Amino acid sequence: MDTEVLIAGAGPTGLVLAIELARRGVDVRIVDKVDAYPTSSRGDALVPRTLTVFDDLGVLDEVLAAGHAKYPVQTYRDGALSHRRERITHTGQRPNMWLLGQARTEQLLRDRLAALGVRVQLGTAVTGLSQDAQAVTVRLNGEEIRAAYLVGADGGKSFVRHVLGVPFPGTTDETVRMLICDVEIDGLDTTCAHWFAQGLALVPVSGQPPLFQLRAPLGADAPQTTHSGVQALLDSRCGAGEVRLRDLRWSTVLRSNLRVAERFRIGRVFLAGDAAHVHPPTGSYGLNTGVEDAYNLGWKLATALSNSECVALLDSYHQERHRVASQIHTMITGLTRTYASGDKVPPELDLSYRHSPLSVDERAKPGTLRAGDRAPDALVQARDGRLTRLFELFHGTHATVLAFGQESADPPNWPGEVRTYSVFPPGFGGEFTDHEGQAFGAYDVLPATQVLVRPDGYVAAIRSVRSSVSSNTIRPSRS
Ligand SMILES: Cc1cc2nc3c(=O)[nH]c(=O)nc-3n(C[C@H](O)[C@H](O)[C@H](O)COP(=O)(O)OP(=O)(O)OC[C@H]3O[C@@H](n4cnc5c(N)ncnc54)[C@H](O)[C@@H]3O)c2cc1C
Structure with a gap:
């Protein structure tokens, strides 16, 4: 056996799982097909449960130091400030939500993983796999390795899910699309979020001033993700010349994708994070749900590896997490179209495993x-x-x-x-x-x-x- 667990994908899901396994002494290898780490802000809202997990993993202090509580929101009408809502102060142990650009979160998770002696192997794609009763044989570019378990944490377009033929039922709503960019804006206050017409929001990216994450629900028109196209969008929603784009660092158009893989476990292979379920960006469930998948799977894999009588424990991963992903999707369906009306992050769900055979x-x-x-x-x-x-x-x-x-x-x-x-x-x-x-x-x-x-x-x-x-x-x- 070359390694006990191979993780395909070093996004937040793969990284949290790698930390969980490494701190339990499991021989883990984590690979990613990209040659350089992503730098974009993407999933930038961490819910309290994720902060609790980060606390246990030993990265909370760094995440709190690097991030920011929810910003005050300034709303504009016809180019003029119409309303300012102060930050909601929280009374609990943890903030209701903590903002940190995803690239920074991933960096902090990689640092923690490195402290445990594991480094991400970049430029290494999983390109094929087969499994037998003992192990999974995985092709990594040219190399072939044997791992006791493989976890596909390889994102929404998961190769692992595809090659295993796991159905990914759900819906893609082409009429609900969101432009998301990392932008530098001239002269805009970086201590608060700014809301303009038709739900266009500019939210500071924590720790990276003068960077803002721009979010704009789109109509049926083809979006322009060039510098001039984004400036034209700003002109139309914020008032001509009101908000000047200095630099467009990254942009993407996300469609409203709601899908859950039919199975999260296929023999010795597991699907986690976006590979197992995709959500629209409404509510920031993607990153947070992936972290929770990894936190659920980590101790079970470690236990099964150290005690062969506990292999049945692994079935509970699908039983618990598939149900949670399905519940989130039902809930999100009702939220997707209300995005433009106000808060970016809806309340955290109180999901439980009461139905689980482990309970x-x-x-x-x-x-x-x-x-x-x-x-x-x-x-x-x-x-x-x-x-x-x-x-x-x-x-x-x-x-x-x-x-x-x-x-x-x-x-x-x-x-x-x-x-x-x-x-x-x-x-x-x-x-x-x-x-x-x-x-x-x-x-x-x-x-x-x-x-x-x-x-x-x-x-x-x-x-x-x-x-x-x-x-x-x-x-x-x-x-
Ligand atoms: C373009 C984009 C914008 C987003 N914007 C937002 C947002 O604004 N708000 C929000 O809440 N969420 C957003 N999301 C969702 C959020 O980023 C994800 O939910 C979160 O990253 C899921 O983490 P993950 O680790 O499961 O998957 P990912 O972060 O997608 O990580 C998967 C990793 O697997 C690697 N990989 C893929 N195939 C292979 C292979 N064959 N072999 C090895 N490695 C492989 C990829 O390179 C990637 O690094 C966005 C996602 C995308 C893709």
């Missing part, structure tokens, strides 16, 4: 939080008085048991490292004390409940246990 809720009366839901964050207080977020306890490659109102927990049936933390109501002592009822409230549990959290932050199992310490017998500590 087991053993309680007779489940609470509002169920097995399969995302494990929520909450503040707890350590014995030394330090406030800790549950998400900090989840960081790393292990699964976590939260033992509510119990000093210890029975070892769960879990194929890998498990760390157990006990959480007690205030006044009862214990390893961690719930802070202002946040943990018991967020998990909606009574004492003597054990919650098993998967390495990707989803609840795998919830069980009530007969315990010497229960909601009835629990007593305040004397300290």
